Amino acid sequence: METFELAVDALRARQCIKWTRYDADVLPAWVADMDFAVAEPVQAAITRLVECQDYGYGHRTDEAGLAAAFARRMRDRFGWDVDRERVQTVTEVIQCMFAAVLAFSEPGDGVVIQTPIYPPFLRTVEQTGRRMVDNPLRDDGTRFVLDVDGLRRAVDDRTRVLFVCNPHNPTGRVFERDELLALGELAVERDLLIVADEIHADLVYPGRRHIPMGTLGPAIAARTITLTSATKAFNIAGLRCAVMYFGSDQLRERFRRTIPDSLLGQASVVGVDATIAAWRHGQPWLDAVLARLLANRDRVARFVAEELPGVRHHAPEGTYLAWLDCRDLDLPERPYQFFLDRARVGLGNGEDFGPPGRTCVRLNFATSADVLEQVLTRMAEAVHRQTEGRPLAATT
Ligand SMILES: Cc1ncc(COP(=O)(O)O)c(C=O)c1O
Numbered sequence: 001m002e003t004f005e006l007a008v009d010a011l012r013a014r015q016c017i018k019w020t021r022y023d024a025d026v027l028p029a030w031v032a033d034m035d036f037a038v039a040e041p042v043q044a045a046i047t048r049l050v051e052c053q054d055y056g057y058g059h060r061t062d063e064a065g066l067a068a069a070f071a072r073r074m075r076d077r078f079g080w081d082v083d084r085e086r087v088q089t090v091t092e093v094i095q096c097m098f099a100a101v102l103a104f105s106e107p108g109d110g111v112v113i114q115t116p117i118y119p120p121f122l123r124t125v126e127q128t129g130r131r132m133v134d135n136p137l138r139d140d141g142t143r144f145v146l147d148v149d150g151l152r153r154a155v156d157d158r159t160r161v162l163f164v165c166n167p168h169n170p171t172g173r174v175f176e177r178d179e180l181l182a183l184g185e186l187a188v189e190r191d192l193l194i195v196a197d198e199i200h201a202d203l204v205y206p207g208r209r210h211i212p213m214g215t216l217g218p219a220i221a222a223r224t225i226t227l228t229s230a231t232k233a234f235n236i237a238g239l240r241c242a243v244m245y246f247g248s249d250q251l252r253e254r255f256r257r258t259i260p261d262s263l264l265g266q267a268s269v270v271g272v273d274a275t276i277a278a279w280r281h282g283q284p285w286l287d288a289v290l291a292r293l294l295a296n297r298d299r300v301a302r303f304v305a306e307e308l309p310g311v312r313h314h315a316p317e318g319t320y321l322a323w324l325d326c327r328d329l330d331l332p333e334r335p336y337q338f339f340l341d342r343a344r345v346g347l348g349n350g351e352d353f354g355p356p357g358r359t360c361v362r363l364n365f366a367t368s369a370d371v372l373e374q375v376l377t378r379m380a381e382a383v384h385r386q387t388e389g390r391p392l393a394a395t396t
Contacts, residue, residue: 002292004036005368011035027375028346034235034366039285045277058269066272070243073279080215086246091267093199093227094120096244100225101128101161103258104193110159115354118169122354133159136356143314144171148182155190162192167200170323170353170362172316174208184220194224202233204318205294214247222248233286234278241271293320296365296372307380320366327359335361343382345375
């Protein structure tokens with residue numbers, strides 16, 4: 001076992017939702033938390049707060065602050081020069097998705113999403129009374145691609161906001177420059193605000209590169225709000241700290257006219273210090289974690305090809321999420337329920353990710369090789385029991 005991998009007993013002893021939601025005989029592979037201990041610098045930053053009982057109102061500005069850590073990380077990792085003055089520390093990405101839609105559109109206005117999509121995107125559109133402009137990703141047989149022509153047709157005069165989730169949850173696509181440019185140029189042409197959720201940007205596998213929307217030229221950057229955090233890559237989602245970056249002063253001012261800063265609350269000192277430590281000193285840990293995730297990603301792809309040939313799957317280019325389409329398995333119930341009841345594996349329910357997800361499940365493979373093997377084996381055994389006596393649909 002690698003040093004950052006936590007044993008199942010230790011995971012079950014914690015109160016995180018991933019390991020407490022289901023009965024003890026279920027192996028959870030759903031919510032996007034990793035079964036790993038955090039980077040030592042992150043733990044040290046939290047320990048320092050605990051030991052000093054440093055729980056008063058925070059004051060971390062200039063070089064010691066989050067804006068500086070964010071700016072340095074964006075420059076070093078992605079060659080992106082951001083203006084520190086336009087960095088806003090916030091508590092969470094989802095809240096900012098809602099806030100951006102409220103600030104830049106009216107009820108009934110169109111908001112573009114690309115299904116299948118992380119469920120809060122759907123909720124953001126529904127719960128703010130905006131109109132869903134769905135631009136489903138297209139499966140080209142090897143991967144999911146953005147359908148820019150489809151988007152061009154779907155955008156109308158009352159479409160105001162374009163959500164871009166890159167790397168994409170749940171498909172794991174890391175979009176290429178050409179794809180992103182096409183989206184960005186359309187946004188300029190049709191005067192759309194771009195809200196770029198780049199929370200998985202640090203979880204990208206060899207052969208792919210994350211390209212921030214903010215690096216695609218001044219016209220695109222000036223209409224982009226980027227949302228990100230250290231929480232996915234460094235496994236600190238419960239600490240509640242994120243960044244909202246405005247691509248221009250005008251965007252920030254317009255946003256603040258509708259959503260005063262106080263409405264967004266303040267990130268906790270724990271979240272801020274942990275994020276700064278992660279971004280500044282966590283890379284060696286992340287490199288080791290990425291090696292484990294890459295091996296797991298490849299294991300999932302091999303296993304599915306060999307043991308679950310009825311499942312459609314493209315290995316993700318980023319994230320630790322595997323999107324598995326079970327439509328050819330001809331299961332007696334929705335795949336999420338099937339695998340929960342008959343494999344005792346708790347996966348992400350594809351139905352929550354919009355219409356294309358009905359036949360899908362999302363598998364979080366950020367765990368030890370051992371747990372992953374148990375998850376996959378249980379799934380294959382359940383399918384084989386179900387299909388006993390008759391070949392899997394895709395192999396006929
Ligand atoms: C694409 C994406 N955006 C946002 C979030 C949640 O971010 P937060 O907890 O900061 O709201 C997640 C969590 O998994 C995610 O995958």
